[in-house]
Amino acid sequence: MTNTISTNDRCFLYGDGFFSTVRVSRGVPQLWPLHLARLQHTARQLAITLADWNQISHAVTNTIEAEQLTDAVLKVQISRGDSSRGYSPQGVTPANVVISHSNLPDYRNWQQQGVKVGLAELRLAVQPVLAGLKHCNRLEQVLLKKEACERQLDDLLVCDQQGYITEAIAANLFLHRGGRWYTPQLSRAGVAGVMRSHLLSVHSDIEQVNWLLSELANVDAMVLTNALMGPVPVQSYNNRQLDLALAKTWCNDFL
Numbered sequence: 001m002t003n004t005i006s007t008n009d010r011c012f013l014y015g016d017g018f019f020s021t022v023r024v025s026r027g028v029p030q031l032w033p034l035h036l037a038r039l040q041h042t043a044r045q046l047a048i049t050l051a052d053w054n055q056i057s058h059a060v061t062n063t064i065e066a067e068q069l070t071d072a073v074l075k076v077q078i079s080r081g082d083s084s085r086g087y088s089p090q091g092v093t094p095a096n097v098v099i100s101h102s103n104l105p106d107y108r109n110w111q112q113q114g115v116k117v118g119l120a121e122l123r124l125a126v127q128p129v130l131a132g133l134k135h136c137n138r139l140e141q142v143l144l145k146k147e148a149c150e151r152q153l154d155d156l157l158v159c160d161q162q163g164y165i166t167e168a169i170a171a172n173l174f175l176h177r178g179g180r181w182y183t184p185q186l187s188r189a190g191v192a193g194v195m196r197s198h199l200l201s202v203h204s205d206i207e208q209v210n211w212l213l214s215e216l217a218n219v220d221a222m223v224l225t226n227a228l229m230g231p232v233p234v235q236s237y238n239n240r241q242l243d244l245a246l247a248k249t250w251c252n253d254f255l
Contacts, residue, residue: 009096011079014087015137017096018042019077020194022060023104023228024069029060031227034194039078042133048080050095063099073102073228077136107229111251114235114244115154115224117168119213120144124160124189132192144169155224157237160189165211168224171232172196174206176221176246181206195225221247 010016020035029035036057043050050056060074077100081093122143148156148169155168167173167190175182183200185208186192200206209215221243222234233247 005079005096005098006082008082008084009079010081010083010089010092011077011096011136013083013085015135016046016089017048017077017079017136018046018134019075019136020134021227022074022076024064024072024074024101027064027070029064029074031194031198032057032060034197035076035227038134038192038194038197039076042135043078045129045133046080046135047089048078048095050078050097056097059097059099063101067101069101071104073104075100075102079136105228107232110154110229110232112248114233114247117155117157117222117224117234117237118148118151118153119238120147120156120158120169122147122158123163124158124166126161126188128188131189132186134191134193141169158190159213162188163212164188165213165215166190171224171226171229174199174223174225174231174250175211175216175219176223176243176250177215177219181250182209182211184208185210193225194227195230199225199231221250223247223251 005012020039022032022035023030040053056076060076063074077098079096080089081095083092124140144156144158157168157173158166160166165184167184172193173184183196183206222237223231224234225231231251233244233251234242235244236242
């Protein structure tokens with residue numbers, strides 16, 4: 001474990017790694033088993049080998065205790081390792097693990113008042129091999145955040161290049177229509193968040209779907225989720241008012 005990154009680190013050079021962002025509440029890493037499971041799944045998908053996963057869990061606990069973290073953001077970032085120049089993963093040193101922490105943003109206004117969401121102009125690249133993974137190449141999200149700031153919106157609904165509804169900038173999306181909740185399947189693009197996984201595990205009636213934009217015509221409520229802010233209701237989409245009360249009722253079950 002380290003708190004520094006070498007200039008030869010492949011995360012720094014190529015984005016060759018992955019990460020998970022954990023909410024610490026009252027000194028406890030929330031949903032940590034789901035974070036760990038996603039880290040392990042991503043490592044398998046990217047063929048990055050770690051010798052001891054228990055060491056990462058211990059390092060998370062030790063960091064929280066040593067830094068006396070109560071409510072905070074903990075980031076676990078794993079790189080393939082250090083290497084000389086070139087894309088080849090051959091001859092790379094053992095994987096690097098960096099654990100850092102920062103202040104937890106205050107999401108209470110969003111949770112109480114809802115967020116204003118527009119439709120993103122930028123579309124996500126379709127790459128099924130990387131779909132669902134929280135890898136370290138987040139340039140699309142950087143550009144999407146820039147777009148949201150310029151348009152003075154809280155967030156953006158993002159489609160992939162084939163036109164399928166995928167996610168928000170840094171959150172998963174839940175949609176209500178005809179008395180049921182739905183969420184995009186994420187088989188082509190997007191990040192499968194741990195809060196999304198948690199909600200799917202406790203709500204077996206949520207259906208994973210592949211929807212084009214036309215499917216939004218009869219959607220009457222939306223909720224955004226990620227591991228830091230939890231579920232957040234959407235107040236409006238593209239200036240169309242949504243059922244904030246319905247979304248807040250669903251969110252309040254998990255706050």
